[in-house]
C-alpha cells in the first residue's frame with residue numbers, strides 16, 4: 001500500500017528554513033521582512049486562516065501586520081488600504097483573504113496589489129510571468145504540491161500528470177508548474193469526457209475539485225503519486241477529493257487530508273514573503289537557497 005506523504009513534516013522543514021533566512025535578512029537589512037494580511041468581514045474559516053498565517057509569520061522571524069475590516073467596508077476603502085500597503089516599505093508581502101463580501105469585486109482588489117508584493121501570486125502579471133517562464137510569485141497551494149512531488153519523485157521530466165480542476169488558484173498554476181518541470185500535463189475539468197481513462201495513464205494525479213471522495217481508487221495507475229488538494233467539510237470531518245482508502249491501496253504515494261497539502265500552503269506563503277523581502281530590499285538571495 002501507498003507511502004503516506006507527510007506534508008506536515010515537509011512544511012515544518014520549510015518553515016524552519018524560512019525562519020533561518022529571515023533572521024539573516026534582518027541582520028543585513030536592519031528590519032524584519034513583513035507580511036500584511038487583510039480580512040474583510042468575520043467569516044469563521046477565513047478568520048482561522050488569517051490567525052494561523054499571522055502566528056506562522058511571527059514564528060518565522062518576520063513581522064505580521066493584520067488588518068481586520070468590517071463586512072460593510074466599501075471597495076474604495078479596501079483599495080485605499082491596498083494602496084497604503086503598496087507604498088509601505090515595511091510591508092514586503094500583501095495578502096487579501098478570499099472570499100471577499102459580494103459587494104467588493106475580487107479581481108479589482110487583486111489587480112490593485114503591487115505584483116512585486118503579491119505573495120499569493122493571484123495578480124494577472126504573476127500568472128503571466130508563470131506562463132512565460134519569468135520570475136514572479138507562484139500561488140502557494142500549487143507551489144506546495146510541486147515541492148511535495150519533487151521531494152517524492154525527484155525529476156518529474158517526462159512523467160504523465162493529470163491535474164483535475166482548472167481554477168486560477170490551484171489547477172491552472174499547477175498545470176503551468178508541472179509543464180515547466182517537463183511533465184506531460186493533462187488538465188481535466190467539469191466538461192472532461194471519460195476522466196477515469198485520463199487518470200489511468202497518469203504517473204501523477206493532482207485532485208483540486210472540491211467534491212469529497214471524487215477520485216476513485218480503481219482509476220489510479222498502480223504506483224502513481226496522488227496529491228489531494230481538496231478540503232471538504234463533511235459530517236465525518238475534513239476529507240479530500242480522493243477516496244483515500246481506495247487510492248492508498250494502489251498508489252505508490254499519497255497525501256492525506258488533513259496533514260498533506262494544507263500545511264504546505266502557509267509554509268509557501270512564508271517562502272514567497274521572504275523572497276519578496278529580498279527583492280524589495282535589494283538583498284541577494286542564493287538561487288537555490290529556498
Ligand code: NAD
Pocket residue numbers: 141164165166167168169170171188189190191192195208209210211229230231232261262265
Ligand atoms: P474551484 O471550485 O475554483 O474549482 C474546482 C474545479 O473542479 C473547476 O475547475 C471544475 O472544472 C473542476 N470540476 C468540478 N466538477 C468536476 C467534475 N465533475 N469533473 C472534473 N472536474 C470537475 O476550486 P479550487 O479553488 O480550485 O479548490 C479545489 C479544492 O481544493 C477545494 O476543495 C478547496 O477547498 C481546496 N483548496 C485547498 C487549498 C489548500 O490549502 N490545501 C487551497 C485552495 C483550495
